[in-house]
Amino acid sequence: MNKFWIILFHTYLNKLKTKSFLVTTLLTVVITLGLTNMSSIIEVFDKGGDKEKVAVLDETGQLYEPLKEQISTLNKNLQLKEFDGTEKEAEKAVEEGEYVGIVELRYDAEQLPEATYKAMSVADSAIFTDLQSGLQQMKTMLAASKIKLTPEQLQQLYEPVSFEKIALEENAKTEEELNQARGLVYVLLFVIYFAVIMYASMIAMEVATEKSSRVMEILISSVSPIKQMFAKILGIGLLSLTQLTVLLSVGYFSIKRNLSSLEGGFFDSFGFGNISLSTISYAVIFFILGYFLYATLAAFLGSLVSRIEDVQQMITPMTLLVVAGFMIAMFGLGKPDSPFIVITSYIPFFTPMIMFLRVGMLNIPVWEAALAIAILVGTIIFLAVFGARVYRGGVLMYGKSNSFKDIKKALQLTKKE
Amino acid sequence: MVLKLEHVTKRFGDFTAVKDLSITIPEKEMFGFLGANGAGKTTTFRMILGLLDSSDGKITWNGQPINYSTSHLVGYLPEERGLYPKLKVSDQIVYLARLRGMPKSEALSELKIWLDRFKVPEYENKKVEELSKGNQQKIQFIAAVIHKPELLILDEPFSGLDPVNVEMLKEAVLSLKEKGTTIVFSSHQMHHVEEMCEHLCIMHKGTPIVHGALKEIKRAFGKKNLVIHADFPLDSLKAYPGVVKTKSTTEGIHLQIDGEYVAEKILKDIVNKGFIRKFELEEPSLNDIFIEKVGDTYE
Numbered sequence: 053m054n055k056f057w058i059i060l061f062h063t064y065l066n067k068l069k070t071k072s073f074l075v076t077t078l079l080t081v082v083i084t085l086g087l088t089n090m091s092s093i094i095e096v097f098d099k100g101g102d103k104e105k106v107a108v109l110d111e112t113g114q115l116y117e118p119l120k121e122q123i124s125t126l127n128k129n130l131q132l133k134e135f136d137g138t139e140k141e142a143e144k145a146v147e148e149g150e151y152v153g154i155v156e157l158r159y160d161a162e163q164l165p166e167a168t169y170k171a172m173s174v175a176d177s178a179i180f181t182d183l184q185s186g187l188q189q190m191k192t193m194l195a196a197s198k199i200k201l202t203p204e205q206l207q208q209l210y211e212p213v214s215f216e217k218i219a220l221e222e223n224a225k226t227e228e229e230l231n232q233a234r235g236l237v238y239v240l241l242f243v244i245y246f247a248v249i250m251y252a253s254m255i256a257m258e259v260a261t262e263k264s265s266r267v268m269e270i271l272i273s274s275v276s277p278i279k280q281m282f283a284k285i286l287g288i289g290l291l292s293l294t295q296l297t298v299l300l301s302v303g304y305f306s307i308k309r310n311l312s313s314l315e316g317g318f319f320d321s322f323g324f325g326n327i328s329l330s331t332i333s334y335a336v337i338f339f340i341l342g343y344f345l346y347a348t349l350a351a352f353l354g355s356l357v358s359r360i361e362d363v364q365q366m367i368t369p370m371t372l373l374v375v376a377g378f379m380i381a382m383f384g385l386g387k388p389d390s391p392f393i394v395i396t397s398y399i400p401f402f403t404p405m406i407m408f409l410r411v412g413m414l415n416i417p418v419w420e421a422a423l424a425i426a427i428l429v430g431t432i433i434f435l436a437v438f439g440a441r442v443y444r445g446g447v448l449m450y451g452k453s454n455s456f457k458d459i460k461k462a463l464q465l466t467k468k469e
Numbered sequence: 470m471v472l473k474l475e476h477v478t479k480r481f482g483d484f485t486a487v488k489d490l491s492i493t494i495p496e497k498e499m500f501g502f503l504g505a506n507g508a509g510k511t512t513t514f515r516m517i518l519g520l521l522d523s524s525d526g527k528i529t530w531n532g533q534p535i536n537y538s539t540s541h542l543v544g545y546l547p548e549e550r551g552l553y554p555k556l557k558v559s560d561q562i563v564y565l566a567r568l569r570g571m572p573k574s575e576a577l578s579e580l581k582i583w584l585d586r587f588k589v590p591e592y593e594n595k596k597v598e599e600l601s602k603g604n605q606q607k608i609q610f611i612a613a614v615i616h617k618p619e620l621l622i623l624d625e626p627f628s629g630l631d632p633v634n635v636e637m638l639k640e641a642v643l644s645l646k647e648k649g650t651t652i653v654f655s656s657h658q659m660h661h662v663e664e665m666c667e668h669l670c671i672m673h674k675g676t677p678i679v680h681g682a683l684k685e686i687k688r689a690f691g692k693k694n695l696v697i698h699a700d701f702p703l704d705s706l707k708a709y710p711g712v713v714k715t716k717s718t719t720e721g722i723h724l725q726i727d728g729e730y731v732a733e734k735i736l737k738d739i740v741n742k743g744f745i746r747k748f749e750l751e752e753p754s755l756n757d758i759f760i761e762k763v764g765d766t767y768e
Contacts, residue, residue, distance in 0.1 A: 270565060274537075448520060
């Protein structure tokens with residue numbers, strides 16, 4: 053077998069077998085499952101708990117029944133119960149934990165409902181809000197009937213104004229599409245961000261480990277450093293694809309399964325229902341290119357350090373670049389057509405995230421995306437050629453200093469003079 | 470099967486690491502590189518292996534330049550020892566052997582032979598980090614020779630080993646030589662080179678200052694060592710014409726002399742002065758030559 057493939061699969065299989073990799077993958081699968089099933093999980097916990105009981109002290113003797121009805125439609129887990137006794141007794145019952153709170157109902161001067169809510173703490177705003185809106189509706193109905201409004205008139209009064217956004221630009225995305233795209237882009241940005249940081253530093257670590265354990269000299273005497281570097285980048289790349297495939301398929305099927313039960317819910321608005329093919333292909337393209345860009349950078353930075361402890365320090369500037377790109381992309385989610393976003397989408401270190409954001413959220417001409425991809429590919433090739441030369445010298449260098457001056461030294465080593 | 474270095478020079482910027490080095494190492498030879506730290510030995514090896522390009526000159530193996538297409542013919546034990554700490558010995562050796570073009574099954578059976586030979590067969594499934602330093606060196610040596618290279622380059626192979634392991638490794642190296650491997654090795658321990666090499670080269674600050682067959686070098690050096698133990702004072706000999714260096718010992722005196730003729734004269738002069746318990750003329754040791762050529766700054 054070709055030496056390139058030997059290194060590639062050695063890197064891949066060895067990393068695959070490590071405990072840390074298996075644990076990380078398992079953990080992220082669990083988290084993915086958790087996130088995609090969040091609503092079911094919350095439900096399970098809520099079902100497990102008792103219904104929350106609120107004591108009602110009704111001074112009027114009329115408001116309790118209609119309020120109970122209102123609340124039962126608003127929140128099934130909230131139970132109202134009329135309390136027979138004094139206020140003091142009710143407060144005691146709350147203190148003993150029998151009820152979560154007390155509502156005191158009475159009429160105000162206008163003969164409209166008024167209430168006080170008492171609880172051990174008022175941190176749980178959900179109960180209060182539900183009670184408040186239930187009471188509000190009752191008040192509205194009572195007030196309306198007082199001034200003799202028909203239910204139709206009342207409905208008219210509360211009907212929201214019809215207000216539609218329409219983009220004039222041809223092919224522009226509608227508001228609904230934009231929201232969907234935003235959700236999808238958001239998720240994929242996270243994937244790109246974490247993957248680039250994680251796998252790029254994995255490569256830098258790998259190179260530095262070989263160097264610090266001094267096995268590097270045997271390796272480079274058998275296989276050219278350039279071949280080694282790219283075999284390693286591809287090996288880790290394969291690893292990242294394996295991990296992502298596992299995660300994405302787990303996430304995808306989990307969401308698919310939930311979609312049928314949660315039609316029109318949370319996931320629909322996040323745009324998972326109908327992901328467009330072009331967005332997915334752009335995501336794949338930008339992920340792969342982004343990976344190569346940062347992996348090449350990480351490999352040659354890793355080749356410059358002699359000790360594993362120095363790796364983090366060396367790749368910090370690179371990590372900051374990724375973070376900056378991510379921050380800009382986050383800002384761009386709200387304003388994808390601002391000039392700042394347009395400009396930064398052509399800067400190769402940001403392109404994978406920001407150009408992807410633009411193609412995902414806007415309908416930009418194909419040439420713009422193509423141009424950015426071309427610049428990105430050009431940068432990758434340049435970095436690969438330059439990085440390979442640094443790598444070749446860097447792996448022979450052992451010393452204390454770990455500064456960027458070493459790049460110059462490493463390049464000098466590969467020169468004839 | 471000749472390794473040929475022709476006027477090889479290596480410069481790093483303004484610094485010249487190796488200067489005009491010309492060596493021919495015939496097949497099945499053991500060639501020794503001597504030199505202090507920083508003399509340019511490792512740089513020379515790296516150039517032979519193609520890890521560094523020479524600034525000037527040419528390096529050929531059998532008339533062909535050495536590069537990655539010939540790497541299966543070359544074995545290398547780097548000065549800086551190291552293996553993957555977390556990998557099992559067998560995985561490690563198989564991986565490195567495959568990178569040198571040896572199939573997996575062959576590498577495994579060869580590894581068994583070597584481990585038996587070094588009397589450590591139980592290490593096959595151990596992780597490298599669990600082994601002692603000396604045993605790691607054995608594994609590293611196996612990694613360098615497992616693919617049966619024609620040209621073997623050993624950078625300081627015996628440093629850091631206990632005497633038993635040094636002997637074991639020496640035997641292994643000699644048996645490889647018997648089988649026809651051309652071996653180049655460096656050391657700053659003279660006696661290893663003196664014992665094992667027919668040809669050698671002493672490097673000093675990048676320049677080869679002595680180069681040739683061991684016997685020739687000793688003969689050309691001319692100077693000899695004379696050891697005299699006697700019952701009467703020998704201090705007067707320190708100023709004797711032809712005596713280069715002297716060293717007094719408790720029993721007598723060690724002299725370095727210009728040639729055999731000096732010894733003859735001294736013997737005639739002192740023979741009547743009293744009882745001479747020892748009068749011995751020795752060949753110069755490589756150590757003497759090295760110190761003479763490189764200077765007293767070393768060792």
